Amino acid sequence: MLGVKLAIEPDGVQRIIDALTRQGYRVIGPTVRDGAIVYDSIARLDELPVGWTDQQDGGRYRLEQRGDGALFGYAVGPHSWKRFLHPPIQRLWQARREGDEFTVVEDEAAAEPLAFIGVRACELRAIAIQDRVFLGGQYLDTPYKVRREHAFIVAVNCGQAGGTCFCVSMDAGPKVETGFDLALTELVENGHQLFVLEVGSAAGADLVSEFSTRPATEAEIAAAEQVTARTSGQMRRSLDTSGLKELLQANPNHPRWDEVAERCLTCGNCTNVCPTCFCTSIEDTTDLAGATAERVRRWDSCFTLDFSYIHGGSVRNSPRSRYRQWMTHKLAHWIDQFGSSGCVGCGRCITWCPVGIDITQEAAAIRAAPQPPERDVNGRS
Amino acid sequence: MTTAPESWAVPQPLRVTRVRRESSDIATFYLTPASPFAFAAGQFNMLYVFGRGEVAISISGDPGEEDRIVHTVRAVGAVSGALAQLRRSAVVGMRGPFGSSWPLAQAEGSDIVIVAGGLGLAPLRPAIYRVLAHRQHYGRVALLYGARGPADILYQRELETWRRRLDVEIEVIVDHAGADWHGNVGVVPALIPRMSFDPQHTVALVCGPEIMMRFTVAALRDRGLAAEQIYLSMERDMKCAVGLCGRCQFGPAFVCRDGPVFRYDRIAPMFGIREI
């Protein structure tokens, strides 16, 4: 049944949510809160951002009414699914002191399985990228593995590009290709709403078999293809990735780094909203009596001075070096480390930067005027 | 020689069986492992002081002795300060071993030059033990060791023991000394031009403060060693020790996982970049 395309009405989406809830999933989806579309537990369709869309640009995010009843008529907001798969704060273990000895008890990974509704193509790619980070190396992040294995993903094909999107450049969307259990494409025509539903896995097929559906017609399938084709054409930004790794790694002293450093506040918003940033810090604490201790892992950012601190000072002291680290890691070093770019073109870093720094512009500026090679250290002889 | 893929996060509580004060702020202590502890020279452990924190410390014992884990620590912060003050029978958390190691198997058949600066002798000591235990597999073996002053010389008795052998060259040099010191005074890189070794068949292992390593590498290159023949041990702050928290990145390399021992050609470009 994989790859089969069905047609469902909006109430079919409600039935998917209900079926997942019955099976014990915590169902998480987009919802409006504090003027933004965030991800949180949902139970009913009317908790989705029905009829909302977003206006995004560098340092700018506003919600607006669409004037129709689209359930998924917006792009991505400040949240990404990493906050559920790789939580901001997580206890790793507790230790109890007994005399001069102590015993350590590891925390069990969370039991409640997660179901995500509304995962975009760029977000599927981001999840795949984090899978590589946490599960693809010699050492595994076990809590991530448990959460990931039990997660059910209902993806959504984007009906419109966000203002800061450039997933097409990163070959990460807007059409979902792989990594989902079910995928929805919303068709709104003459006030009539319909979803083309694609089955992406055996778990997805099982879920859908619980209720009656009809196969999508040729016209409906064509209309669904049109949706993502149209969205592809709406990208307002692009990033030329050809030779980008070599370009950034060869230009650590480009004057552009000085220029962006004059704007960058090192606030770390970009690392916070980025769906692939994974850096964490570990904190060891103890209670006042010194009887129990715990180790907690929490999100960190390469923009903090503390992040690169070794005895005496921070290795990356200047904002210039910290911005350079973030961007070079994301677009260049990541490829050496994990075999792909760390960027999925979701545009969040551009939208949520208070001063609107645009990673695509910074890369283009460096590409436009690369510096000559400083010295060939290997050729030294 | 590696930690299990899934249980790397939990420290084992181990007891200190012996402590030796090396100087006012440096101590060497021995831990007894629960089962034979195998590691490769150059690797490190994460040492945990209950409720206070954890730091990465190179293992400085003999890889051939699996019934003990030896660490030399200098007090530079809260956790290392506590480790440097440990007493016998204290309990310390340990997880490891982690990281890459000195290329001692690949270097068999070559001359070995070991250049240590200050506390950099600690991560190199396991390499010295291993080379001396398999002495017949190597050509000339030389140790150059630079310290601040005579009082700062680490492992002094062992150095004297090694020096009494006829098949190892040892040169110790200090930055300053009084008239009662009858050894070399000066800087380690200055010893390199006069050494006799065959640059074509030499592997150099270097560890010390970064400035010292830079100038040592320059002196070795001037003697004709290729970048592929020189290995360094790098240091960055570490938390997870397994390449998952991102903290120890040095360019594209994770020092905890791709290092701490690196072949010089791999990291040469990063050496020239400030604040990387």
Place this chain on the structure above:
Amino acid sequence: MEGLERIVLEHPFFAGLGPEFGAAISGCARNLRFAAGEYLFREDEPANEFYLIRHGTVALELHAPAQPAIVITTLREGDILDAAWLVPPYRWAFDARATGLVRALGVNARCLRDKCEADHDLGYELMKRFVSAMGERLHATRLQVLDVYRPQRA
């Protein structure tokens, strides 16, 4: 060119140098200006130029991670910036930063070395001055290393 020759011969490093050598040196020379904070060169870069300071101060520095650059010494009007360009492997061993506006003479290293090989009298005149300047610098560095101002133990 004539003005440059005069500037060359007026520099304290060349004090007492016969005017017959002035033309040879100035043929390899140019006038340079550095703004405050500009680096004349960085550690490990090829040492292609012999710098003589005419005005201003240059700090010689070493960089290390997690600390500000360490200033080893500062050189002023009348000083020369080291002799790395004179001997192989022709690589600078530290950074050189202009601490304020600096005016300097830059003499192309290869040009000057070639001329010294061709004219050993010129070479010897320069060597004498170099050895003297480097000797003074070594002596000063030794005194610095002594750390004479450290608190004396009881």
